[in-house]
Amino acid sequence: MHLGQQKPFSGPVTVFHDRRLPEAAVPVGYAALIDAYDLAVPAPFTLSAIGPRHKVYVADAWHVYTPRHRPDETLGGHLTFALRYEGLDLGVIKALFRAAGPEAIADIVRAAPTGAYARRLWFLYEWLLQARLDLPDATQGVYAPVVDPERQWATAGVTSTRHRVRNNLPGTPAFCPMVFRTPSLETFVASDLAAAARCVVAEVPADLLARTAAFLLLQDSRSSFQIEGEDPPQDRVQRWGQAIGDAGRRPIDLDELLRLQRIVIGDARFVHLGLRQEGGFVGEHDRVTGIPIPDHISARHQDLSDLVAGLTTFGRDVAPELDPVLAAAVLAFGFVYIHPFEDGNGRLHRYLIHHVLAQRGFNPAGVVFPVSAVILDRIDDYRRTLESHSRRVLPFVRWRPTGQGNVEVLNETSDYYRFFDATPHAEFLFSCVAKTIDVDLPAETAFLRGYDAFRRQVSALVDMPDRLMDLLFRFLHQNDGVLSKRAREREFAQMTDAEAAEIETIYAGVRQEFAQGA
Structure with missing residues (x-):
């Protein structure tokens, strides 16, 4: 043709x-x-x-x-x-x-039956469309990889004798985002961040590591809510933190996603739990008309069961063959683009990052990398990463507003969520994980070491309850190492000028150590 x-x-x-x-x-x-x-x-x-x-x-x-x-x-x-x-x-x-039709592809194969490119196209047609071309099985030709592993990340693969190719696609026809090999990703993978994290942890005493891990876990939970513009009560933050701490222990399927949604939502009186039963979008509403102004339109609710099944199959069967951070990026960003729930998608999306890393033993036992905290700190980069696909898809989604201020999608869109270029997402996630290992984990342990040294030295000077010791530290930390006049006149009115001066000197002495964790 x-x-x-x-x-x-x-x-x-x-x-x-x-x-x-x-x-x-x-x-x-x-x-x-x-x-x-x-x-x-x-x-x-x-x-x-x-x-x-x-x-x-x-x-x-x-x-x-x-x-x-x-x-x-x-x-x-x-x-x-x-x-x-x-x-x-x-x-x-x-x-x-679909546009060219089966005969056009079959003609390409007939014209070069032993050609590697023709056989790869033949396999891709039957794999993607789940339809058989009117062609006899190949009998000649060296087995060729479907994915060029020097250009894009792939799996070890299995052979297809009909096409004489090796199917090394990193997914299934139901869900198969691709990631290109870039200099950035090659460097990240070669750096072996998991080994670097183990080296950092090996130098931390067990009791200090436990306190560091507890803080990082709580920080990640709180940050994940803040990314969504929420400031929930402490008990809800702690419940979600506990769920994150358990990530990787259970396989991800629809039932597990539903269980996690119930935890993250908490009060579900005004939220439909379970897969959406109508359209979904991320964006605003026109203030006058109430018409949706979407930045991203979610998958049609009619497609959710198949898309979530493809996603969870990827997590179970394919992700273990990929680098853990690459697999986490594909799974987590694929989930958030599908947006299967009415609420809770963003926090579950970030949970899936923790799930893959923990399941693969990437992070040291008991330690959760505060990926959400890094994302919150880099929120503009995060949004640009999300938009790298959603903005490109938006012009191809036909929709109309509903009477309830929602959207109804009018065309077939499921492939936009099955197949996307996840290279920007993998690069972004790798940079976030690297920061948690290179900066956040060492900084928090340094902070706690400095804080412990401060407590020991001040306790040798004056005797005060833990509550006041913590308050004293916070005042100094917030006021550049100086105890304010207000604090001296109120909470620490009984402290002498000499004691105050000595405590400020103690703080200055350990500041170099814990300032790294500020």
Whole structure:
């Protein structure tokens, strides 16, 4: 099938689907296919084009190749280019298969029955659409990996004798986000953060580590609520903290997600528990009309059972083969895009990060990395990471407002949540985990060491209850090491000037140690 029979290009362009090219060039690969078949899918982050010069370069989200890289102007030509140079975008490929039809793909295989790219496309068609092409089983050709493991993260894989390929896709047809190998991710994985965390913990006495772990756990629980703009009572924070502390002990399935939702919601009088029974979105309402103004539209409620089943199957069967942080990013961000519940999705999304890390033994026993606290501190980066996919999907979701101020989705959208490029999410999560190990864990132990030293030295000088000792420390910590006139006249009126001066000196002496945990 020639692209010219769909929507032919007139030649080099400088603007393609509202995206400027760095110079006049001919879009190829996924860009050409999306345009020729008018596919309603988000385009890959980086598109490809053929430039006029003999220079390969990347600029303005375009990978510009030389004239010798130009593929044949056929469906097979551009698909082969995409697989060879651009990796797998399963959302684009599945939409293209539906648009082109089975015979067009079968013709590609018949034209090159032993070709690795043709057999990979053949496998992908039958895997993604769960439909068999009218082709006999392959009898020749070296077994080829479906995913190029040097370009995207993949599993060890299993062989498909019908296609003579190795299925190393990191998921199932029901849920399979992809992650590209980037210099950032390669560096993170090679750094072995889990080993670094064990080294940090090994230097901390057991009693101090227990107090550090308790603080970090509570900090993560509180931060997860604050990200959602909530300030719940302490007992609710502690209950959710306990749930986080137990992460990784039970397999994730729908029943477990429902149990966790009940814990995180608490008072469910005004919240429907369980899978949504109507649409869902993240955003605001018009102040005058009440019409939704979505930043993100959740999966249709009719698709939730299948999507959650795909997600939990990934967590059970596929995630163990991937790097723990990569698996946590795919599982957690996939969940929050699906947004299966009326409320509690954000906190459960962050719980799933803890679940994967704990289940895989990534974090030291008894220690929860305060990922939510880091996310809260980097909230703008977090939102940009979420928007890296949701904003690209939003233009393709057709919806109308309901009388209850909600949205009703009018088109098929489930593949937008099954297949997405999770590379930005993996990079963001890795950077958050690295900070908890490199900064937060050592800082909190240093803080507690300094605090303990302060207590010992002050206790040798004056005798006071623990409650007052804690208050004294907080006053000094909040007032740059100086005990304020108000504190001297009220809570510590019985303290002499000499004692106050000596306590300030003690604080200054240990400040260098605990200031790292401030």
